[in-house]
Amino acid sequence: MIWTIIIGGIAGWLAGKLMRGEGFGIIVDIIVGIVGGWLGGWLFGQLGIHIGSGLAGSLIVALVGAIILIWLIRLVKR
Numbered sequence: 001m002i003w004t005i006i007i008g009g010i011a012g013w014l015a016g017k018l019m020r021g022e023g024f025g026i027i028v029d030i031i032v033g034i035v036g037g038w039l040g041g042w043l044f045g046q047l048g049i050h051i052g053s054g055l056a057g058s059l060i061v062a063l064v065g066a067i068i069l070i071w072l073i074r075l076v077k078r
Contacts, residue, residue, distance in 0.1 A: 007055070008033030011062035018063075019070045032073075033066050040065025 012033030040061040
C-alpha cells in the first residue's frame with residue numbers, strides 16, 4: 001500500500017511535468033498516478049506487453065498510464 005502511494009505519487013508528478021503542466025497538486029497527482037498505474041497495467045496486459053516486475057517496471061507502467069489519463073482528462077476538460 002505504501003509503495004503504491006509512493007510510485008503513484010512519483011508517476012503522477014512526472015506525468016504532470018512531461019505533459020507540460022503544473023500538475024494538479026500532490027494529492028490529485030498521487031491519485032492520478034495510482035489510477036494511471038491501474039490503467040497502464042490493464043493496457044499493457046491487453047497489448048501483451050511485459051515491462052518486468054520490480055520498482056522500475058511498476059514506475060514505467062504507472063507513468064505511461066498517468067500520461068494517458070492526464071491526456072484524457074485534458075481532452076474532456078476542453
